[in-house]
Amino acid sequence: MFIVDTDVHNYWSSAEVLLPYLEPYWRDFLVRGEKPGPRGSFPHGHRPWLHPEGFSRHDIRPETEEDNYLIMKEKHLDLYDIDVAILTADEPLEASTLANYHYANALVKAYNDYMIDWWLPKDSRFKGSIIISPTDPHGAAAEIRRLGGHKDIVQVLASHGSQRPYGDPFYHPIYEACAEVGLPFAIHFGGQGGVNHNAVASGPTAYYWETHALLSQPAMTHVVSMISNGVFEKYPDLYFVVIECGVSWVPSLMWRLDANFKALRKETPWLKMLPSEYCRRNIRFSTQPLEQPQNVRHLWETLEHMDGQNTLLFASDYPHWDFDAPTNLHIPPAWRDKVMGLNALEVYKRIEAPAASARVA
C-alpha cells in the first residue's frame, strides 16, 4: 500500500545544529542569550502545562545527531514501509511563542535551511515543510517566497497556537504567499504559551491529559475563522491542513456552523457556500491522534459524517508519546488506500503518484 505519513517529527539532539545557519547577530542570541532550558535548548515561551512523561516515545533514544535519522529509518520508515514522510520539525514550531518576532523569524529561517541541508538529502522518502512564525505575517510571507519553489518542499507549517484566529486579515499575507507558490497552509498542535492567546476557552486547565484533550479547540477556532473570513473565496485552491488536532469534532462543529450561517449569513455576505462546503473542499485533517471510543463503530459513524474517506490524511506523529502506527489505524478497511496515501496526492501536488502497480499493492 502507498503510504504518505503527513506528520513525521525530525528531531534534533540540540538546537545548536542551527548555529551554522544563523547570522552572527542571532547566533550570539542563541549562544549567549537566555534560554528556557540548558545549553542546546531552543528559545521559546513555555506553555503552562508540563507533560508528566515527556513528549517522546520511551524507546526512541538517539545518542548522536545522526541517530535521529537512523532510528527513524529503522523503527519507522523501513519498519512500516512508508513511501513518503512529510517532515514537520518539532521545537521550531514553538518560535511562534516568542515576543521578539525578528528572532523568531531568524530561528525558523535557520531551521528551514538546516532541514533542506541536513534532512532532505538523507532519504528520498522525505518531503519538507517550511516552518513560519505567524507573529510576523509579512516576514513569514517572505520566507515562503524564499523557499517555496524548492521541489521537495510540500507545505507551509505553523503552530496551532497563535495570537489570533487564523482567518483574521492580519494573517492573509501568509495565504497570499502560499497561493503564489502553490503550497498548502498547515497548522500543527503546539505553540501554547508565550505571546500566543490562551489555547483553551475559559482559561488554562490544570493537567496535561485534560488540556491535551481540549487542544482541539484552537483548531476548531481556526477552521471556523478561515471559512468565515472568506480565505477560501480569496484563494479557492488553497488547502488548509489541520495536523494532530483530532478529527471527530468536525461533524458536530459543521452542523452548528451551517445552522448559524443560514440564520445570520448577512454578517458575511462574501461567502457563497455553506461553511461545511468550504470545509469539504479546502480543509483536510490528519488522523493522529485518532479518537478511541470503546466501540470503533462509533468512531466510523462519526468519520462518515465528515466524508472521512476523502478528507482524512494518515499521520503517525512519530516519535511522540501518542504515536499511531500505520498497521494499527482504526479506520474503515475500505478507506485505507485513500486515507493512507492517495488523499495526500490531492493536497501535496509535489508528491509523485505511485506507479499503478504500487497503488493497488
Add this chain to the structure above:
Amino acid sequence: MFIVDTDVHNYWSSAEVLLPYLEPYWRDFLVRGEKPGPRGSFPHGHRPWLHPEGFSRHDIRPETEEDNYLIMKEKHLDLYDIDVAILTADEPLEASTLANYHYANALVKAYNDYMIDWWLPKDSRFKGSIIISPTDPHGAAAEIRRLGGHKDIVQVLASHGSQRPYGDPFYHPIYEACAEVGLPFAIHFGGQGGVNHNAVASGPTAYYWETHALLSQPAMTHVVSMISNGVFEKYPDLYFVVIECGVSWVPSLMWRLDANFKALRKETPWLKMLPSEYCRRNIRFSTQPLEQPQNVRHLWETLEHMDGQNTLLFASDYPHWDFDAPTNLHIPPAWRDKVMGLNALEVYKRIEAPAASARVA
C-alpha cells in the same frame, strides 16, 4: 406527554424591576451609576460580539411587564402544553462579567428575590433557578444557602462564561453549598466579556454566527475541568447541568479524554473512574440548540454515542432567536418520554413526578 422545559427565559422589560429588591446603597448604583445602555438596562460588561438581529424572537413583543408572562403563557406554556418550566432568567447571568463582585452579588440577589416574588406565584408550572455570580464563590455560596431551601427552587445557575474553568478549587465553595442544599449546579450560555476569560480558544472570532458555533468551547472546558479536579469524587451526588451549549460534541471529547486519562492518569490519582463514566453519572445536557445536520440520522448516531436517551434534557430556550419547539425536536421517537420530561425528574428532585396516567399520555 409530560414535558419539563429546562430553559425558559423570564424576561423583564426593564432592569428597574430590581429596584425594590436592592439595598439603598446599590439602588443608587443602578439609578445614578453608569449603565451599558439606556435607563432600565442591566449593568454588565458587554461581550465583543453583537448579535446582528437581536436575541429575541421577533414575534415576542411585550409592551408591559405583565406581558412578559402573558405572552409566554399564550405562545409557549399553553400552546405546547408544558408541564414544568424552569426559569433561567436572562440578563442577570451577565452579572458575572462585572469587576465589582459586591455589586454583582447585590444584583443577582435582587433578581432572585424578584423572581421568587413576581414570577413563581404567577403559575404553578414555574420552578426557579438561583442565579449566582461565580466571581465571588463565597458570596455565591451564601446566596445558595439563603434561598436553597425554597420548595420551588430547583437549581443553582451561573453563566458559562467565567474567569476560570469551573473545576478550579476556587469555585468549590459553590459546590459545597449546592451539595448541602441538594441542588444541581447548572451553567448556561452567556457571560462573555467583562472580567471573564475569553470564551473562544485562540482569541475572539469576528462574527456572531461563527462565535455562537464556537461557544460550545467553554462548556467543553468546564465539563473536563469539573471531572479532572475531582468535583464528582468530592460530591458524588452533584448534578452538573450544561444548558444551551449544544450536545453533539460530547462523544468526541469523551473519547479523547478517556484515552488521555488512561495514558496519563498519574496526574489525577483522586479519580476512580474514567472521565466518560463521571460524565454519564453526574452531567446532563440540555438539548437546545440541537444540532441540525442535513441527515438527522447522523445526529441520532452521535446522540447514541453519549447515551442521549438518559443524558439529555429537553429545553426550548424560549423566547430566543434559535428557540426549539417541543413539537419540532428531532430526537429518536423512542426517546421522547425520557428526554422531554422523565430525565429531568432524576436531576431536579423537587419537581413532582406526574401521575402514572399523565406519563403515558
